[in-house]
Amino acid sequence: GDQVEQSPSALSLHEGTGSALRCNFTTTMRAVQWFQQNSRGSLINLFYLASGTKENGRLKSTFNSKESYSTLHIRDAQLEDSGTYFCAADSNYQLIWGSGTKLIIKP
Amino acid sequence: DMKVTQMPRYLIKRMGENVLLECGQDMSHETMYWYRQDPGLGLQLIYISYDVDSNSEGDIPKGYRVSRKKREHFSLILDSAKTNQTSVYFCASSLTGDYAEQFFGPGTRLTVL
Numbered sequence: 001g002d003q004v005e006q007s008p009s010a011l012s013l014h015e016g017t018g019s020a021l022r023c024n025f026t027t028t029m030r031a032v033q034w035f036q037q038n039s040r041g042s043l044i045n046l047f048y049l050a051s052g053t054k055e056n057g058r059l060k061s062t063f064n065s066k067e068s069y070s071t072l073h074i075r076d077a078q079l080e081d082s083g084t085y086f087c088a089a090d091s092n093y094q095l096i097w098g099s100g101t102k103l104i105i106k107p
Numbered sequence: 108d109m110k111v112t113q114m115p116r117y118l119i120k121r122m123g124e125n126v127l128l129e130c131g132q133d134m135s136h137e138t139m140y141w142y143r144q145d146p147g148l149g150l151q152l153i154y155i156s157y158d159v160d161s162n163s164e165g166d167i168p169k170g171y172r173v174s175r176k177k178r179e180h181f182s183l184i185l186d187s188a189k190t191n192q193t194s195v196y197f198c199a200s201s202l203t204g205d206y207a208e209q210f211f212g213p214g215t216r217l218t219v220l
Contacts, residue, residue, distance in 0.1 A: 033208060041195060041214050048208040086149055093205060094165070097149030 004089050006098030014106050018058075018075035021101045023087035025068040031090040032063045032070040037100070038083045046072070046085075077105050109134045111212035113198050119218045126185035128215050130198030138201045139181040140165075140209065141173060143194040150197060156181050188219045 003026045013019055034046040047054050049063035063070040070087055082105045088095040114129045130139065137158050142150040152165030156175040170192060174182045185192055196215045201207040
């Protein structure tokens, strides 16, 4: 069935640095959502994209439906950015979830 | 303040007991969802409700049923809970079922002993 491959599975960054997370899709997806799951387990909406690029503070996300991928860029990482990041792609009225990236920010 | 609420936040039940998880939203969203999340994994869809009394099975509906009598409320029922239903349950809502951003509640941590 439709799948979402998320990478890396884990990532460690020092404060002030940045990196990118990526999700590849095995089929055409209509939209993608990115979430942060924090230490309390809450799912925080970061982005919803049907195409193109959105930016919010230190985060930027791109969705390329033609090439079937999405990225989430984090810059100037802060301690509160720690958590697990999930992408979820909209396929046929349901969200298909990636397996998550566990992000650790070190002082 | 638009949000999705869930009650209770934590629940401990014994195997064979009935469980009722409640979800509410104040955004007049048509579509609501129930998911479960097991440790280290993403979310798995249990049921979708497209509107009042219009419910569809998700990927893992076995052992669960749902009720939606008002647009703003969506309940998940476990008749005779099993230990393998220990999980964190999330409710979500979206404006419609088609091509719409989902918003999540804070989750209910259910333990079945």
